[in-house]
Amino acid sequence: MSLRKMLVLALLLLISSFFLAQKSKSLPEPKIRALLPANPLAEYPDLALAEDGTLAIVYQQMDEPQEIIVLRMYRDGVWVDSLVLDRADIVYRPRLTVSPEGMLWVSWARKNQNAIEVVVLPVNEGRPGQMEVVSTGSARNWRQAMACDAKGRLWLAWERMIADTAQIMFSVRESGRWSRPQAVFSAPHRQMRPALAVGANGEIWCAWDGYLGEYNYDIFLRRLDQASQTWNLTNSATLEQCPALSVDAQNRLWLAWHSNADASGKPDIPRWLELRYWDGKKLFAPTAAMPDKDLAAQTEMQSWEFPTLATTREGAIWLFGRPSQEFSVQVFLGDQWSGRGNFALPGWGGRGDYVRALAAAADGMIWTIRRDVGALELCGFEALPQKPVAPQLQPATEKTIPAVSALAASREKWKPEPAALNFMNALPNETLAFGDLHQHSNLSDGMGTADDCYTRSRDFYQWDFAALTDHEWFVRNRLLPSEWEYLKTITASFNAPQDFITLPAYEWTAARWPNGAGHKNVYFRDESYAIFSLADSNANSTAKLFARLKAEGAIAFPHHIGWTGVDWQNHDPVAQPNVEIISVHGAFEYMGNEPITHRGGTPGMFMQNGLAQGLRFGVLGASDGHGLIWHHGIGRKRDPWVQGLAGVWLKGKLTRASLYEALQARRVYATSGVRILLNFSADNHAMGSEYTTNTPPKLSARVAGTGKIRYVYLLRDNQIIHQHGGDFGVGDMVRFELIDEQAGPGTHWYYVRVVQDDGEMAWSSPIWVTME
Numbered sequence: 058m059s060l061r062k063m064l065v066l067a068l069l070l071l072i073s074s075f076f077l078a079q080k081s082k083s084l085p086e087p088k089i090r091a092l093l094p095a096n097p098l099a100e101y102p103d104l105a106l107a108e109d110g111t112l113a114i115v116y117q118q119m120d121e122p123q124e125i126i127v128l129r130m131y132r133d134g135v136w137v138d139s140l141v142l143d144r145a146d147i148v149y150r151p152r153l154t155v156s157p158e159g160m161l162w163v164s165w166a167r168k169n170q171n172a173i174e175v176v177v178l179p180v181n182e183g184r185p186g187q188m189e190v191v192s193t194g195s196a197r198n199w200r201q202a203m204a205c206d207a208k209g210r211l212w213l214a215w216e217r218m219i220a221d222t223a224q225i226m227f228s229v230r231e232s233g234r235w236s237r238p239q240a241v242f243s244a245p246h247r248q249m250r251p252a253l254a255v256g257a258n259g260e261i262w263c264a265w266d267g268y269l270g271e272y273n274y275d276i277f278l279r280r281l282d283q284a285s286q287t288w289n290l291t292n293s294a295t296l297e298q299c300p301a302l303s304v305d306a307q308n309r310l311w312l313a314w315h316s317n318a319d320a321s322g323k324p325d326i327p328r329w330l331e332l333r334y335w336d337g338k339k340l341f342a343p344t345a346a347m348p349d350k351d352l353a354a355q356t357e358m359q360s361w362e363f364p365t366l367a368t369t370r371e372g373a374i375w376l377f378g379r380p381s382q383e384f385s386v387q388v389f390l391g392d393q394w395s396g397r398g399n400f401a402l403p404g405w406g407g408r409g410d411y412v413r414a415l416a417a418a419a420d421g422m423i424w425t426i427r428r429d430v431g432a433l434e435l436c437g438f439e440a441l442p443q444k445p446v447a448p449q450l451q452p453a454t455e456k457t458i459p460a461v462s463a464l465a466a467s468r469e470k471w472k473p474e475p476a477a478l479n480f481m482n483a484l485p486n487e488t489l490a491f492g493d494l495h496q497h498s499n500l501s502d503g504m505g506t507a508d509d510c511y512t513r514s515r516d517f518y519q520w521d522f523a524a525l526t527d528h529e530w531f532v533r534n535r536l537l538p539s540e541w542e543y544l545k546t547i548t549a550s551f552n553a554p555q556d557f558i559t560l561p562a563y564e565w566t567a568a569r570w571p572n573g574a575g576h577k578n579v580y581f582r583d584e585s586y587a588i589f590s591l592a593d594s595n596a597n598s599t600a601k602l603f604a605r606l607k608a609e610g611a612i613a614f615p616h617h618i619g620w621t622g623v624d625w626q627n628h629d630p631v632a633q634p635n636v637e638i639i640s641v642h643g644a645f646e647y648m649g650n651e652p653i654t655h656r657g658g659t660p661g662m663f664m665q666n667g668l669a670q671g672l673r674f675g676v677l678g679a680s681d682g683h684g685l686i687w688h689h690g691i692g693r694k695r696d697p698w699v700q701g702l703a704g705v706w707l708k709g710k711l712t713r714a715s716l717y718e719a720l721q722a723r724r725v726y727a728t729s730g731v732r733i734l735l736n737f738s739a740d741n742h743a744m745g746s747e748y749t750t751n752t753p754p755k756l757s758a759r760v761a762g763t764g765k766i767r768y769v770y771l772l773r774d775n776q777i778i779h780q781h782g783g784d785f786g787v788g789d790m791v792r793f794e795l796i797d798e799q800a801g802p803g804t805h806w807y808y809v810r811v812v813q814d815d816g817e818m819a820w821s822s823p824i825w826v827t828m829e
Contacts, residue, residue, distance in 0.1 A: 085386045085398040089437035093129060094136060098535050102426040102433050103153040103413045105161060114426055115151045115163050116433060119537055124148045126165050128180060131435060142178055142185055143167060149539035152203045162211055166199035173197040175215050191228050191235050197546050204253040212281060214241060214251035214263050221550045223247045225265045227281050242277060242287045244462035254302035262310055264300035272517040274298045276314050277460055287460040290340060295324045298506060303366035310335045311374055313364035319352060326686050326696060327352040328360045330378045332389060333453055340457055341450035343389055349397040357382045357689045360504055367414040367423050372445040375423050377412035381504055381685055384412055384427055391446035404430035406502030407534035431533030471519040473734060477761035480790055481736045488707040491732050492522030495578055495616060495637060495679030500540055501527035504684030507544055511551040511559060522558040522716055526578045530591045531566040545584040554712045565591055565602060570622025574599045577613040582717055599624050603632035612721060616681060619645040620657030630673045635720060638664050639727050640681040640701040641688040652816045653729055656691055665775045668806055668823060675723030675745045675822035677703035699730035706743060728819040734761035737809045737821035747825035753800060754826045758809045759792040765814040766791050773807050802828050
């Protein structure tokens with residue numbers, strides 16, 4: 058190569074590196090970061106900008122034994138003024154806006170006797186006015202959106218929940234009076250998470266997501282300021298939730314939501330944010346592809362959900378959202394996207410859901426407030442150096458249609474094959490049910506919404522029962538009374554006897570053994586109970602927790618015991634009748650479990666260790682899913698929701714009472730996430746039983762696999778006494794009976810372990826037999 062060519066090449070490399078450096082500098086990142094000096098139990102902040110440039114911040118905070126609504130001001134880089142606007146047993150998700158005259162309006166939900174009401178309060182020059190109740194009736198009214206138009210009219214839209222229904226309502230305040238609340242859309246399906254935006258010509262846009270069955274959420278849109286058609290904007294078979302709205306300086310309506318559609322448009326587990334423009338008839342998407350979109354990530358940071366939009370006067374569209382362990386922002390500049398910038402505080406979990414954002418026209422700053430790990434943080438972003446251009450758009454893939462009020466048909470529930478069920482030799486009044494009693498959502502350190510847990514469990518996986526067990530006190534985040542009220546309401550709304558059963562539940566998350574008692578899930582019979590919190594002096598140890606559980610008839614199950622440990626010394630078979638031994642974290646029957654291995658490995662902390670100490674408990678499986686594929690490299694399957702499952706033998710039909718009774722009686726078994734049918738008995742005593750006999754016990758096992766069965770083991774006192782099967786398997790149905798002539802005097806425990814060719818497993822709960 059000649060010297061001239063070498064010089065030219067070096068110059069090109071220098072220019073290329075310069076532009077790459079410039080591009081890296083244009084990542085959106087905060088110029089101003091200011092932690093709000095609030096209690097670490099502060100949540101759900103919102104912000105508004107006054108005419109003088111002062112930022113108003115509103116949030117809710119735990120102030121035991123109640124919750125409070127607090128208004129703070131940020132002026133010239135300093136936090137000033139603090140005003141408590143309300144104090145009640147429950148206050149929830151405040152929102153803030155400012156009128157053209159500079160009046161601050163704050164709205165929130167608060168409990169009043171048996172109702173949850175949406176209220177509004179004006180604040181003028183630091184002085185609160187009269188609280189106004191907007192919603193009516195005894196329903197649960199909450200999760201409101203609020204906006205003020207150029208005429209000073211105040212608009213509110215909110216969720217109204219009664220029993221198993223959820224409907225978006227709206228009202229407008231004009232001339233000092235609120236209009237009678239009206240339904241935004243009269244469809245019978247579940248409607249949730251409204252968003253509002255004001256157009257330059259007085260348009261009031263309202264978007265929400267609606268559940269149409271078969272794990273299908275769509276985005277809906279209509280105008281509130283006039284009689285308007287309602288549009289189903291996404292009309293797909295996938296999950297589209299949590300719409301965000303913003304109107305730009307050219308009066309263009311922009312929408313964002315998160316979707317679980319994969320590259321081919323089919324439903325999947327990862328979610329990502331979508332940006333669209335609505336021209337009044339059709340949706341349009343940016344021509345430029347969104348960089349940094351990674352639906353295959355297997356790290357702790359996956360997906361991107363819960364969008365917020367802010368549009369600048371120059372035309373930049375700022376898109377904020379929450380990945381699994383971050384907060385991120387990306388900017389659409391018309392013909393290109395910026396890179397995706399991450400700006401969360403360091404640490405695991407403990408974050409809120411949304412970034413609240415606004416664009417300040419005067420100085421071009423984009424201000425945000427969010428709940429991060431243990432704190433509320435205000436961030437100010439400067440405009441990017443690249444100037445936005447007119448948006449380059451193309452027709453979106455979604456096929457928008459006029460919304461219809463008909464419900465989608467539900468898919469037929471899964472049922473065992475009649476031959477397999479007959480093979481189980483169940484009694485006439487026995488019912489076998491499957492479900493997942495350990496799942497997480499965005500309310501702790503998981504992904505997805507609370508209702509997502511139940512629609513997914515019921516309609517996608519077709520489980521018979523489920524529970525959402527978000528951490529109530531973990532990584533500097535506490536489940537507030539208002540959040541617990543919301544979770545209980547959602548849980549109750551999905552409970553349908555003989556079809557799908559839900560249990561109110563949460564995770565009591567102590568330190569790892571030996572510094573603490575490990576992790577336990579708490580389950581209640583109904584929604585009448587408050588949380589027994591690890592943060593409270595009357596439930597901050599296993600002994601205190603178990604005393605509360607037994608007094609109230611509640612139960613707890615420890616989980617991933619061989620990883621984070623379990624305090625066997627405090628075991629109580631009444632308060633803690635079962636142990637979760639298989640999940641996304643692996644199988645914890647014994648140290649070195651095969652063929653399914655386990656996370657961690659603490660000696661003495663496995664199922665067999667507890668049984669060897671003479672403890673009595675049943676076993677079950679559950680996913681412990683957090684919405685991450687491969688559970689950030691820990692799971693053995695890509696799908697986090699099918700890595701553990703409970704099979705329960707009910708007496709009678711599927712109800713809360715029958716499910717709870719079976720769990721207490723330990724008529725439950727564990728599988729690795731598939732519906733292996735298993736029935737195990739001793740002298741006709743069901744799994745989980747204990748009894749006394751003076752004759753050798755007759756042990757009976759029946760298994761119907763989901764694939765070819767390799768082995769079925771019968772164990773006495775943790776030792777294999779019978780193996781059915783071998784290297785070539787034994788088909789997909791196995792049964793055997795064994796009279797144990799070798800059992801000597803004393804108490805013995807028996808259980809069954811199943812291993813399929815495909816590596817899936819199942820374990821029965823033990824039966825304790827005392828030989829006289």
